[in-house]
Amino acid sequence: MTDSIKLNSSQQQELNRQWEILSRGAVEIIPEDEFKHKLARSIVSGKPIKVKLGLDPSAPDIHVGHTVPLQKLKQFQQLGHIVQLVIGDFTGQVGDPSGKSETRKQLTPEQVKENAQTYVDQLFKVLDYAKTEVSHNSEWLAPLTFSEVIGLASTITVARMLERDDFEKRYHSQQPISVHEFFYPLMQGYDSVALHTDVEIGGTDQKFNLLMGRSLQKEFGQEQQVILTLPLIEGLDGVQKMSKSLNNYIGIDEEPNQIYGKAMSIPDELMVKYYQLVTDLPHEEVSEIIAGLESGSYHPRDAKMKMAYTLVRMYHGVEAAQMAEEHFRTVFQERALPDDIPVIELAQSELENGEIWVIKLLVSLGLVSSNGEGRRMIEQGAVKIDEEKQTDLDANIAVVDDMIVQVGKRKFARIKLV
Numbered sequence: 001m002t003d004s005i006k007l008n009s010s011q012q013q014e015l016n017r018q019w020e021i022l023s024r025g026a027v028e029i030i031p032e033d034e035f036k037h038k039l040a041r042s043i044v045s046g047k048p049i050k051v052k053l054g055l056d057p058s059a060p061d062i063h064v065g066h067t068v069p070l071q072k073l074k075q076f077q078q079l080g081h082i083v084q085l086v087i088g089d090f091t092g093q094v095g096d097p098s099g100k101s102e103t104r105k106q107l108t109p110e111q112v113k114e115n116a117q118t119y120v121d122q123l124f125k126v127l128d129y130a131k132t133e134v135s136h137n138s139e140w141l142a143p144l145t146f147s148e149v150i151g152l153a154s155t156i157t158v159a160r161m162l163e164r165d166d167f168e169k170r171y172h173s174q175q176p177i178s179v180h181e182f183f184y185p186l187m188q189g190y191d192s193v194a195l196h197t198d199v200e201i202g203g204t205d206q207k208f209n210l211l212m213g214r215s216l217q218k219e220f221g222q223e224q225q226v227i228l229t230l231p232l233i234e235g236l237d238g239v240q241k242m243s244k245s246l247n248n249y250i251g252i253d254e255e256p257n258q259i260y261g262k263a264m265s266i267p268d269e270l271m272v273k274y275y276q277l278v279t280d281l282p283h284e285e286v287s288e289i290i291a292g293l294e295s296g297s298y299h300p301r302d303a304k305m306k307m308a309y310t311l312v313r314m315y316h317g318v319e320a321a322q323m324a325e326e327h328f329r330t331v332f333q334e335r336a337l338p339d340d341i342p343v344i345e346l347a348q349s350e351l352e353n354g355e356i357w358v359i360k361l362l363v364s365l366g367l368v369s370s371n372g373e374g375r376r377m378i379e380q381g382a383v384k385i386d387e388e389k390q391t392d393l394d395a396n397i398a399v400v401d402d403m404i405v406q407v408g409k410r411k412f413a414r415i416k417l418v
Contacts, residue, residue: 005040009041014043018079024283025072025276027204027229030211035226038198048081051195052225054137054188055123056088057115062122063249064244064311065233068277069201070126072230076199077131082196085127090138092185122253140194141187152186155219156212160220161185163208178282185209189216192225201228233277238267252315259315260324263308268300271307279310331409343405344413355396358383365415367407382408 007015018039029035042049053069067168073083090113120134142154146407161182170177189212193202197217200210217224232241235248242249250262266274271293275286289306292298305325313321344365350356356364362383368374375393377383383390384406385397403415 005037005044007040007044011040011043015040018043020076021079022228022282025230027231028207028227028308030214030227030229034224035199035228039227041083049076049198050082050084050196051076052084052086052089052192053202054086054091054191054200054202055119056092057112057119061244061251061253062119063242063244063251064274064278065235065249067126068230068233069203070123071278071280072201072228073121074126074128074280077128081131083127083132084197085123085132086195087134087136088188089113089136090141091184091191097298097404117235123400135195137187137191137194141190143378149183152190152216153183155216156186158280165274172280185212186216189213193217193220193222193287197225198223199226199228203232204229205232231273233273234270235261236265236267240269250311256312256316256324258410259312259328260308260321260328263311264304264328265409266304266307268304269302271303274307275303279307280314281310341412341414344417345418348401348417351399355398358385358390358395358397358407359393361380361399361405362407365405365413367405367411367413377407 015036019036023029030069069186077083089112137315143391185208188209192213193216197213200213202210207229210229214224214227223363234240235242235246236249237246240248250259272290273287275281279286289298289303293300293303309325312324346364350364358378359371362368362374362377363371368377378390378393381389381391386404399415399417401417402414405413405415
């Protein structure tokens with residue numbers, strides 16, 4: 001399609017440059033020729049492309065997995081384009097059913113509003129505020145009349161909805177699907193109609209919803225948006241998608257030492273993916289790091305420390321990153337205990353003959369959230385008491401004052417009996 005737009009040699013070079021940057025890391029661009037056409041038209045006219053990302057504030061905090069599309073949006077902004085950030089304060093009350101095996105719990109307007117404000121505060125740790133248009137989709141979804149909603153619903157069949165993998169699985173396994181869940185992709189698609197979006201980005205799990213935007217724009221006589229899907233990033237367990245509910249996440253608002261320490265636990269095989277998708281390092285530097293890892297000239301530990309430093313620097317600044325790195329070297333590389341181990345009081349009444357079950361001890365000290373997590377930590381060899389690794393799930397621990405209990409690399413408690 002770019003053949004219909006005449007480019008001189010410098011404009012063609014700029015098109016190639018933007019295409020190389022913006023397509024990097026994408027799983028799919030649908031359709032590619034339309035994306036190139038939009039880029040070429042933008043270069044010739046000087047009019048920026050409008051790139052949309054919708055975010056439903058289902059939880060108050062943003063983790064590194066959420067920043068994968070944000071980093072791509074930042075690239076668009078650096079190339080002069082405009083980001084349309086849609087806070088799904090209306091769709092958030094429905095809940096995105098993508099990838100869900102059951103109906104998602106609906107949030108109250110108050111919960112959505114509170115989460116949305118926290119989201120916005122954190123988003124601009126990545127994005128350029130001056131090049132971002134923030135909207136709330138309640139602005140155009142709430143005023144729709146019931147007649148207009150029926151008209152919107154008439155543009156798609158139930159059979160088409162059931163093409164969605166998650167809906168299909170739930171239908172065939174006789175799991176309930178509420179009618180309101182069918183409206184979610186329609187509402188997300190209508191966001192693109194309301195904003196006349198040129199490009200919409202999202203994770204691979206959002207493909208159906210993104211394509212809905214193309215369909216609805218066609219129904220409304222608009223030029224169709226291009227969709228760009230990005231990979232979902234695995235969490236610290238190396239298996240499941242990063243998620244707060246699975247406790248395998250790095251939150252961008254966490255303390256610097258927490259971010260640094262968690263980043264050091266990223267599985268080696270995921271480092272390339274993390275460097276490509278969640279850091280702001282230049283492409284050339286990332287390529288050098290990847291080449292060094294592949295050739296063996298760059299030690300994975302050193303690459304991981306650079307990753308950890310970079311993530312802290314991105315969200316807390318250079319000074320915090322330097323201090324977090326120094327803390328990590330002191331505590332973990334030199335195997336010294338931190339100076340500031342919190343003192344946790346433990347009631348004598350919890351002991352029986354001066355002893356306590358090891359897992360109950362971990363829960364009582366607040367080092368794990370449940371007996372199940374305590375068992376997993378011991379099975380993984382992640383629990384130490386006075387520097388001695390605990391392996392017996394049924395052990396009773398003789399507790400004394402100033403006993404130091406450690407779970408993983410970052411959680412410590414010094415016991416004070418009361």
